[in-house]
Amino acid sequence: MNVDIQALNDKVQKESAFVKKLTEEIGTVIVGQNYMVERLLIGLLSNGHVLLEGVPGLAKTLTVSTLAQAIKTKFQRIQFTPDLLPADLIGTLIYDQQKGDFTTKQGPIFSNLVLADEINRSPAKVQSALLEAMMERQVTIGENTFKLDDPFLVLATQNPIEQEGTYPLPEAQVDRFMLKLSVGYPSRDEELEIMRRMAKGKTPAVKAVVTPKEIISARNTVDEIYLDAKIENYIIDIVFATRDPKKYGLDDLTELISFGASPRASISLVKASKAHALMRGRGYVTPDDVRAMCMDILRHRVLVTYEAEAEEINSENIIQQILAKVEVP
Amino acid sequence: MVPEGTGKVRKIFYFMAYFLLAATTIGGISIAETEVKISARLDSDEVPFNREARLVVQARWIGPANAIKIFPIDAPTTTNLKLLSTSTANAVSSENGLVFSKREYEFSFSGETLGMAYIDEVILRYHDADLQEHVLRTARLPLRIIDPVAENSDGLTLFILAGLFILLFAVAWTIYFLWKKKSTVEQESEMAPVKSADEEAVEDLKKNINLQSTEIGAQYSEIARIMRHFLRRRFALGASIGTTDELIENLTGKKVAMEELATLRELMQACDLAKFSGGSSDANQLARIYNIALQFIEKNKFE
Numbered sequence A: 001m002n003v004d005i006q007a008l009n010d011k012v013q014k015e016s017a018f019v020k021k022l023t024e025e026i027g028t029v030i031v032g033q034n035y036m037v038e039r040l041l042i043g044l045l046s047n048g049h050v051l052l053e054g055v056p057g058l059a060k061t062l063t064v065s066t067l068a069q070a071i072k073t074k075f076q077r078i079q080f081t082p083d084l085l086p087a088d089l090i091g092t093l094i095y096d097q098q099k100g101d102f103t104t105k106q107g108p109i110f111s112n113l114v115l116a117d118e119i120n121r122s123p124a125k126v127q128s129a130l131l132e133a134m135m136e137r138q139v140t141i142g143e144n145t146f147k148l149d150d151p152f153l154v155l156a157t158q159n160p161i162e163q164e165g166t167y168p169l170p171e172a173q174v175d176r177f178m179l180k181l182s183v184g185y186p187s188r189d190e191e192l193e194i195m196r197r198m199a200k201g202k203t204p205a206v207k208a209v210v211t212p213k214e215i216i217s218a219r220n221t222v223d224e225i226y227l228d229a230k231i232e233n234y235i236i237d238i239v240f241a242t243r244d245p246k247k248y249g250l251d252d253l254t255e256l257i258s259f260g261a262s263p264r265a266s267i268s269l270v271k272a273s274k275a276h277a278l279m280r281g282r283g284y285v286t287p288d289d290v291r292a293m294c295m296d297i298l299r300h301r302v303l304v305t306y307e308a309e310a311e312e313i314n315s316e317n318i319i320q321q322i323l324a325k326v327e328v329p
Numbered sequence B: 001m002v003p004e005g006t007g008k009v010r011k012i013f014y015f016m017a018y019f020l021l022a023a024t025t026i027g028g029i030s031i032a033e034t035e036v037k038i039s040a041r042l043d044s045d046e047v048p049f050n051r052e053a054r055l056v057v058q059a060r061w062i063g064p065a066n067a068i069k070i071f072p073i074d075a076p077t078t079t080n081l082k083l084l085s086t087s088t089a090n091a092v093s094s095e096n097g098l099v100f101s102k103r104e105y106e107f108s109f110s111g112e113t114l115g116m117a118y119i120d121e122v123i124l125r126y127h128d129a130d131l132q133e134h135v136l137r138t139a140r141l142p143l144r145i146i147d148p149v150a151e152n153s154d155g156l157t158l159f160i161l162a163g164l165f166i167l168l169f170a171v172a173w174t175i176y177f178l179w180k181k182k183s184t185v186e187q188e189s190e191m192a193p194v195k196s197a198d199e200e201a202v203e204d205l206k207k208n209i210n211l212q213s214t215e216i217g218a219q220y221s222e223i224a225r226i227m228r229h230f231l232r233r234r235f236a237l238g239a240s241i242g243t244t245d246e247l248i249e250n251l252t253g254k255k256v257a258m259e260e261l262a263t264l265r266e267l268m269q270a271c272d273l274a275k276f277s278g279g280s281s282d283a284n285q286l287a288r289i290y291n292i293a294l295q296f297i298e299k300n301k302f303e
Helices: A005-015 A017-027 A034-045 A062-073 A085-091 A124-136 A188-199 A212-224 A229-243 A264-278 A285-296 A306-310 A313-324 B008-031 B155-193 B197-208 B215-237 B245-250 B258-276 B283-299
Strands: A050-053 A075-079 A091-096 A101-106 A113-117 A138-141 A144-147 A153-158 A177-183 A257-259 B037-040 B046-048 B054-062 B081-095 B100-111 B115-120 B123-126 B134-135 B142-148
Touching: A005 A264, A017 A034, A017 A062, A034 A050, A034 A153, A034 A177, A034 A212, A034 A264, A062 A075, A062 A113, A062 A153, A062 A313, A085 A091, A085 A124, A085 B046, A091 A138, A101 A138, A101 A144, A101 A313, A124 A138, A124 A153, A124 B008, A124 B245, A177 A285, A212 A264, A212 A313, A229 A264, A264 A285, A285 A313, A285 B245, B037 B123, B037 B134, B046 B081, B054 B123, B054 B258, B081 B115, B100 B115, B100 B142, B197 B215, B215 B245, B215 B258, B215 B283, B245 B258, B258 B283
Parallel strands: A050 A153, A050 A177, A075 A113, A113 A153, B046 B142
Antiparallel strands: A091 A101, A138 A144, B037 B054, B054 B100, B081 B100, B115 B142, B123 B134
């Protein structure tokens, strides 16, 4: 297949021009956290929801709200609590006495960016309602079905500590998140800068530098990015290595992996790699893009055995070993 | 004994009865008085110096085993003999309605010197049923200690020793052979010239890259492979370092000038473009990339 790569590269560079603007605008409020910002953009560009895991105080909520302001989209933050009901999320029917009829009151999920804070604090019923909306991108209230806006992105957060009294997301549900980000602490210099900015008391105003239309256009371009057969096979090899490590010379991992990644991982890895290539201004995917996204795509999809837990081996260690072993094309 | 006024026939009857009673009584005393007979015998009159002499002392009587109480006997006094072991055995049998009991004492001796040896009497003390003590003695027995005989197992031992020796020899020879073989291989490999990373890379580039080839994509792939191999060898990078970004990141701070890194990035990205973009590769660019590769290797060869 003869691809006009030059034309594709030109288009990609044009469509991805907003990335730099957006990143800089977010940077006026958020110090550091470049990894988190970049991954949120990849989620946005590849139309995939993101699960953020990190201790409190790492600017997760602030980043998402800043992103929403910079894109000029609607943003809703939902604090998940144990007493939350599905109706609190998606909406409900309310009886209008004057009209004598029920009217639909849409819930906070009807937004472009939805921050589901501490998703693991709500019972399974509420989690299911959210996850259903994430997959279907529509919500049914009573007899009516309502399509959710585009772009629609759910950013859920989880606190890795304080697991008591929580309702952990089952693996099947976690799989629905395209990316799972592990948000870390800022560096020393970054924290100094955070202190100085916050000490002033005023958070700078964020200008909208991108429109939702540009995001959708960029997303369409992501779909056009060229994926060579060698890269396709590389992605398949990585995902299959999580299911059958012995076949790839990783005999040691056989006892450590209870379940490998699903086909959803392969699809997500393709989409995320393409989005990564777009953000680098390339019209084609390289192994660098795949390896850059592997950890975020696979860390919540590779389930480890008790033996692995006993040896303090987590999914990230396993993914690193797989990446080191599977040959780069 | 015979009542007064008893008739002749009755007298005869009484006498016969008394006689029978007396006989029975006498017989009972005979029966009650258990006679023990003792004997002592040696296996042979003479015994080789490297063999054991066995003395068996047997006490036998008619009646059950508990008819008499035999006291423990001491080992006999000996001359020119050393006591090795003792043992005791009891046996009971019956024949024609009579019970025969037997107790045997076995003593093993070995000679102290060649020549005559003697075993003095063995004294057996026992109580009969009436608790009367009796003492029996055996006779003194002579024994000649003669020259030792050849051991039958000497031949077997020699055979085993010979087998062990052969086995040891075979193992030693095998070890020597393997060591010699290993030394020869190492010597050959030492003698063979080991190419440096840059020499190998330049040789591969000149041998494998065909600038006139129509399969331009394949040429770029081969250049990328050769460069990766060179960088891993030259800068001791791990085998897992494979992508362009990883190579550049790992080379930063490894005595590679920033300009050279930029050149390397251009080179590797050109190869990536040819490999993964699906478009037609630039033939003019190939020659340029080829030369950049050669120059990079030249500038970064190991001094």
